[in-house]
Amino acid sequence: MAAMGIGRRALLRAGVAAALAPHSGLSVARAQQPEASRNAGHYRFRIGDIRATVVSDGTLSGNPRIYASSAPPDDLGKALGDAFLPLDRFTLNLNTLLLETGGRRILIEAGAAQTMGPNGGRLFANLSAIGVRPEDIDAIVITHTHPDHVGNLRGADGGAAFPRAAVHVPEDDWTFFIRNEPDLSRLPMPEDFRRAFIANIKQSLAPVAKSVVLYTPGSEVLPGVTTIAAGGHTPGMSAILVHSGREQLLITSDAAYSPLLNIDHPWRPGPDLDPEAATRTRKRLFDRAATDRIPVLGFHFPFPGIGNIRITDGGYRWVAAGWRFEG
Ligand SMILES: [Zn+2]
Numbered sequence: 001m002a003a004m005g006i007g008r009r010a011l012l013r014a015g016v017a018a019a020l021a022p023h024s025g026l027s028v029a030r031a032q033q034p035e036a037s038r039n040a041g042h043y044r045f046r047i048g049d050i051r052a053t054v055v056s057d058g059t060l061s062g063n064p065r066i067y068a069s070s071a072p073p074d075d076l077g078k079a080l081g082d083a084f085l086p087l088d089r090f091t092l093n094l095n096t097l098l099l100e101t102g103g104r105r106i107l108i109e110a111g112a113a114q115t116m117g118p119n120g121g122r123l124f125a126n127l128s129a130i131g132v133r134p135e136d137i138d139a140i141v142i143t144h145t146h147p148d149h150v151g152n153l154r155g156a157d158g159g160a161a162f163p164r165a166a167v168h169v170p171e172d173d174w175t176f177f178i179r180n181e182p183d184l185s186r187l188p189m190p191e192d193f194r195r196a197f198i199a200n201i202k203q204s205l206a207p208v209a210k211s212v213v214l215y216t217p218g219s220e221v222l223p224g225v226t227t228i229a230a231g232g233h234t235p236g237m238s239a240i241l242v243h244s245g246r247e248q249l250l251i252t253s254d255a256a257y258s259p260l261l262n263i264d265h266p267w268r269p270g271p272d273l274d275p276e277a278a279t280r281t282r283k284r285l286f287d288r289a290a291t292d293r294i295p296v297l298g299f300h301f302p303f304p305g306i307g308n309i310r311i312t313d314g315g316y317r318w319v320a321a322g323w324r325f326e327g
Contacts, residue, residue, distance in 0.1 A: 041126035043304035044327025048244025050101040050224055053130060053327075054297070054304040057094035057111025057123040060148060064090040068261040069188060069270030076267070083260055092257055092300035094120055094148060098132065099242060101224055105132065107140045107165070108225075108240060108251060109299055113151035115200040123152050124161075137165045139222055143230075143253035144237035145173040146271075147200040149299070153208055160207040168221050169205070171214040172236030177201050178209070188270040230255055230285060232278025233271065239285055241294075249306075250294045255282045257300045259307070259318030266315050286316050295321065 041056040067090055068076055080087050097108040112120030124134065140162060142149055155161035176182050177198070184194050205212070217227040217238035230239040233254045240251040255278070256262035257269050263286070272278035289296050289309045298305045307320040 040129075041122055042130050043306075043323075045306070045324060046247075046327075047099075047224075047242050047249050048247040050099050050242065050244045051327075052242070052249070053098040053100075054095050054306070055098050055107075055123060055126045055130070056303055057096055057113075057126075057152065058120045059091050059093055060112060060116040060120055061089050061091040063088065064261070066090075066188065066270045067092070067257040068265070068267035071261070071265065071267040075265075076261075079260060079265055085260075090258070090261075093303045093305060094123075095297065095299050095301065095303060095305040096123060097242075097251065097297060098127070098130075099225070101244070104138045104222070105136050106222055106225060107137050107162075108242075109143060109149045109253075110140055110152040110162075110167075110204075112148035113154070113204070115147035115151035115204065120148065120151065134162045135164050137162045139166045139168065141168045141221060141225060141227070141240065142170070143240060143251070143299070144234040145169060145177050145201050145205060146234065146254070147197060147204060149253075150201065150204040152204075154204045154206065158207065160211075166211065166213050167208045168213045168215050170227075170234075170236030170238050171216055172231065173234050174205075174212070174214055174236070176235045178205055184273070187273070228285075230281045232274045232276070232281045233269065234273055237281075239281075248292075248294045249297055250285065250289050251297045251299070252285050252289075253299055255285050256298060259298065259301055259320070263309060263316045263318040287311070290316065 043054040045052050064076060064080060077087055094111050096111050099106040111123040114121050152161055153167060182198055184198065187194065189197065215221050215227060217229040220226045224242055224244050226241045226243065228239040228241060230237045230253060237253055239253055239255065242249040242251065254269065261267050262269060268275055268279065286309050288294065290311045293308065296307060296309055307318055310317045310319055
């Protein structure tokens with residue numbers, strides 16, 4: 001019981017830290033919870049001949065309005081209440097995907113580290129739990145350069161955290177965020193958050209600046225990994241189709257943050273830089289997934305984030321995949 005008490009106090013401290021954190025990640029202590037007390041942070045499945053593993057980097061959270069900015073307040077409150085969720089805080093997962101194929105290990109997304117609060121940065125422990133070291137990763141495909149997708153690229157010493165990995169980044173995001181000073185004034189964030197957000201992007205990508213592989217979505221960047229233009233959330237965002245034989249998986253990146261808020265309800269994520277383009281992208285990806293019955297992985301969906309999208313009379317419906325024990 002004593003151990004439980006300590007665990008509870010640690011959890012409470014972490015909760016208070018999360019509530020007080022400016023979400024810049026610059027001054028936030030890491031959430032302290034022994035790895036052994038956590039549930040599994042990985043989920044294995046197959047896509048044809050490809051061995052796939054969702055590897056969690058943890059979570060981030062914020063006011064639900066950020067993720068459903070076009071929702072009428074009463075409707076949002078009802079949707080959250082009906083889903084037995086708190087009204088003041090919404091949690092997003094950080095589902096990176098490890099692909100093992102042709103003797104290579106490819107990571108889709110690098111995860112957040114602590115750039116978006118104290119509960120990210122679990123990727124390395126969760127990779128270690130399945131016997132994968134950072135130097136075992138051959139390539140990383142980034143869908144867009146928001147901090148929660150690139151944060152782990154920078155190691156504690158300021159160097160590249162994945163020393164052997166070729167890091168693939170959409171060129172339009174590199175141009176917008178790295179070559180220039182991005183104008184994010186239309187996003188619903190306070191000025192200090194916006195400054196930290198931009199600084200986190202630049203700092204996270206700095207260690208790979210010399211070796212980065214820039215891509216324009218619309219081609220097979222690695223065997224079985226095809227990028228699909230999905231701009232709107234950021235200028236260069238790419239969705240990813242993983243394919244092997246007849247099997248496919250569509251990674252929708254941040255076209256949707258949440259099945260509840262952005263699929264079952266048609267609400268727009270506030271951080272979409274170009275809302276009209278993002279809405280067109282969302283519809284195109286959802287229609288393709290539904291029509292071709294392609295399983296979907298959402299980076300921010302409840303772990304492990306896999307399911308299907310169905311077209312309904314008025315919109316779409318998320319159907320979460322059941323847990324499978326064979327990996
Ligand atoms: Zn994201």
